[in-house]
Amino acid sequence: MKCTVCSKTAEIALRSHNSAFCREHFLLFFKRRIEKAIKDFNMFSKEKRLLIAVSGGKDSLVVWQVLNEMGYNTTGYHINIGLGIYSEVSENISKAFAKRLNRPLYVDYFEKEVGVSLREAAKISKKPYCSVCGMVKRYLINRKGTKFDTLVTGHNLSDESATLFGNILHWNTGYMGRQFPVLEDIGSLSRKAKPLIYLTEREIAAYAFFKEIDYALLRCPNARTTTGSFYKNILLEIEEAMPATRMNFLKAYFLKIQEKFREDVKLSPCKKCGYLTSQDICSFCRLKEKIKEGKK
Ligand SMILES: [Zn+2]
Ligand SMILES: [Zn+2]
Numbered sequence: 001m002k003c004t005v006c007s008k009t010a011e012i013a014l015r016s017h018n019s020a021f022c023r024e025h026f027l028l029f030f031k032r033r034i035e036k037a038i039k040d041f042n043m044f045s046k047e048k049r050l051l052i053a054v055s056g057g058k059d060s061l062v063v064w065q066v067l068n069e070m071g072y073n074t075t076g077y078h079i080n081i082g083l084g085i086y087s088e089v090s091e092n093i094s095k096a097f098a099k100r101l102n103r104p105l106y107v108d109y110f111e112k113e114v115g116v117s118l119r120e121a122a123k124i125s126k127k128p129y130c131s132v133c134g135m136v137k138r139y140l141i142n143r144k145g146t147k148f149d150t151l152v153t154g155h156n157l158s159d160e161s162a163t164l165f166g167n168i169l170h171w172n173t174g175y176m177g178r179q180f181p182v183l184e185d186i187g188s189l190s191r192k193a194k195p196l197i198y199l200t201e202r203e204i205a206a207y208a209f210f211k212e213i214d215y216a217l218l219r220c221p222n223a224r225t226t227t228g229s230f231y232k233n234i235l236l237e238i239e240e241a242m243p244a245t246r247m248n249f250l251k252a253y254f255l256k257i258q259e260k261f262r263e264d265v266k267l268s269p270c271k272k273c274g275y276l277t278s279q280d281i282c283s284f285c286r287l288k289e290k291i292k293e294g295k296k
Pocket of ligand 2: 271272285
């Protein structure tokens with residue numbers, strides 16, 4: 001198999017793009033996909049201060065690396081959720097990566113911000129770990145993001161098509177109204193952008209491999225097979241039979257349909273902290289109240 005561009009031996013074949021690339025031309029292809037996403041959705045310019053939400057996994061490290069190489073003004077933000085070895089490794093990898101890029105990284109700790117550990121918080125709120133963890137992380141990342149021009153996350157084509165698939169199956173139109181590659185800041189919600197929207201998990205893993213990016217391979221000890229990964233696998237199967245399905249699915253949605261759902265988004269400021277929420281008091285403040293009651 002030969003590179004579509006230079007006819008050297010190809011190292012990766014991309015059926016959805018009807019191409020194969022040598023290392024050099026794959027890296028170029030990868031960068032162009034990000035440039036295209038930034039341009040198509042008017043994500044940000046070089047003057048803007050970007051906060052990158054860094055988990056230590058491949059998506060967040062790759063997006064940070066590429067934007068840094070392209071000359072964007074980036075700062076990392078990592079949240080340590082306090083789950084033993086998994087969290088230690090994730091924090092250390094994020095810190096080492098910030099050093100490699102020579103960029104600043106902020107680190108916050110779940111327990112310090114919430115007042116109790118994730119395990120206790122899940123018990124107190126009677127919710128699964130993953131939903132409490134996700135809610136707190138979203139809250140903290142958003143809070144930090146408001147201090148920057150745009151908050152950047154590593155969400156990719158595989159994630160976003162699975163999310164859309166799930167939202168359509170349940171007709172969660174309120175969520176669909178907030179699913180877009182770039183979201184302008186409203187109220188207390190920071191401006192958000194997803195530059196990896198045109199790249200799949202496989203492409204991101206290949207980029208990380210070629211660029212020797214050392215990312216966290218440990219799975220969260222609480223993670224179970226989520227509905228998200230179930231949908232992801234179904235879409236992968238469809239993609240096997242019909243390459244580029246996910247890309248067409250997502251792109252057509254964003255360009256032609258998504259706008260129709262924006263008015264279904266019903267958010268108002270939390271009465272305690274001002275964070276936009278679908279309830280009177282946001283989940284983060286309710287959790288903190290319950291913790292306070294428990295301590296009395
Ligand atoms: Zn080539
Ligand atoms: Zn609140």
